[in-house]
Amino acid sequence: MMRKLRKITFILFLVGILGVFLASGALAEGIKVGIILPLTGKLAKFGEIEKKSFDLAFEEINAAGGVNGKRIDPIIEDTTGKPDVGRSAIEKLIARDKVVMVGGGYSSSVTWATIAVAQQRKVPFLVNTGSADKITEQGWEYIFRLNPPVSEYPKGFASFLQNVATDVKTVAILHENTLFGQSGSKKFKKQCEKSLGLDVIMKEGYEAGAVDFKPLLVKVKSKKPDLVYMVSYIMDAAMLIRQSKELNLNPKLFVGGAAGFTLPEFQKSTGAAGEYIFSATLWTPSVPYPGAKRYFDKFVARYGTPTEYHGAEAYAAAYVIADALKRAKSLTPRAVRDALAETDMMTVFGPVKFISYGKKTQQNRLPTFLVQWLNGKLETVWPKEVSTAKYVYPFPKWNER
């Protein structure tokens, strides 16, 4: 019995090895591009929506003839949302798979850890989601970023504050305490105090994944801010809102700093409590860029769920990658880097051009938008030119609905 089992295991092992050889043989023809995303772990939901969008885009690109007749073969690695795993993932992509460039990069902490490897190994990395400001503030010539940094997320919201919500005077900022939340909240605080003339009466971090946010929210309630601004990943966002309702916490405005507040899951897990919540966002299907709506419809038709800005970032990144590979003089990391630096194109996510401004280098600059959950749908409410619905302001009190 035991011997038989061993024999079977051995055969299975051989088959496995053979499979690996066959698989790597088949991959050898195309251009290898590494994509790193969190596909398991806490942030898997974001990774999934980006992976689906990358898949969609690369399929389209390959179906349309690929890059100068060659297929793009994305090699997607899972970071599990942890910086150390991310590091070994990118090391593997560069050393073993010999990719010409790397894309993806979800969550600031992981991206921050991985770009250092890319820069050191001189392989271009097009970041499409990791948003901590310092990612493009190092002057690293191999690092490019498609999405705006987190400090610019509330740009659209700031104009809303100046034009509509002019009676907002005091602000409470809550943020999850990893790089994304810290960076976003710090920059927003500065912006409030310097350019918006608001009084930040509270700024506090929390550990993501908590069961009970009441102690934090009670403190917020006792300070009575006009605006509660939250930088959160997905389920914390839903918990914060639901528990605010339980505590009857009624500021004039609840605003999320993108990330967790725009995913379809937010609506699913808050139900009616999610109504009227605002969020900054980088993209909505109604943005005035060519193909935005088409991408949205395609995604829905294919996967049966709506997509949002993370997906659009990934989809656009795939096209930027293909464009750079097309223009690259040769398929070496150096040549691809040079091609990326000269990118000037239109994507579903907006115009892409890597420029330097302030402390940042090779950073794409884009406007941001303000959305609001109305009747269970995410509607663009600001700027007015692209809005799909009229905003509801101030926030209707919980106990008066």
Add this chain to the structure above:
Amino acid sequence: MEVFLQTLVAGILKGGLYGLIGIGMTLIMGVMGIINLAHGQLMMVGMYITFVCFHYLGIDPYFALLVSMPALFLLGVAIQKYTLNPLIEVESILPENQVLMTVGIGMVLTEVARFIFSSDYKSVQTSYSSSSFFIGEISFSLALTIAFFIAVAFTLFMFWFLLRTDLGRSIRATAQDKDAALLMGVNAQRITILTFGIGSALVAAAGTLLMPIYYLFPDIGGPFTRKAFVITILGGLGSTVGAIFGGLTLGLAEAFGATYIGMAFDDMIGLVIFILVLIFLPSGFKRITKV
């Protein structure tokens, strides 16, 4: 004052649930002498069962207790009978290979859940999920309050069971001295199997009770295993009363820490207490309560 009272209420309500999570682990610890590192993952399975019951069969989470607890009892029994017990008889390099086995089981459960349900976040939206009632200025989450009382009821029932029934006495006897229990004619193997089943059922109850207010994804087990571990150590390994104190202490410490120190240190506060207890009260609250 309002802030203080609200924090106190939040801490106690959460502590009751933590106690329920801890009791399951401490029972297993007491009888088998191993830390069950798949405890949070078993809770995750219980939560998925609740989710399926609610979503596909329309069963309210509180009635889903009747499904999730027996199901997890059976799962626990199977785990103990077919994966942990056989290990006792095998000569091994490490004496802790049962513990290692539980780590493996935890991973398998997580990945199976991911395979079936994907990494999506799931939640159960009941009519009372985000409703609350007020006593004075203090808000009580309806679901969390109900969960607290059910948790207390289960805990009391466990006491009665352990102190008054034959089976309970056998479990305690096995926990106190396995050899002596064997000599007295207790079927220790059967007891370990039953204990693992009961422990799993209890943590499934905690998971089900948490479901209306929390959310669910395959990796949710890990943090709760860690919490259960801290609670068990706080309470003193194998002590049921200790687990309740441990749960309440952790709940209160987290709540007060969040209010007066900062919520960013949520996990740190629990672990600092954990270290302090290990240094100054190595056998946990068991030393004070003597049960």
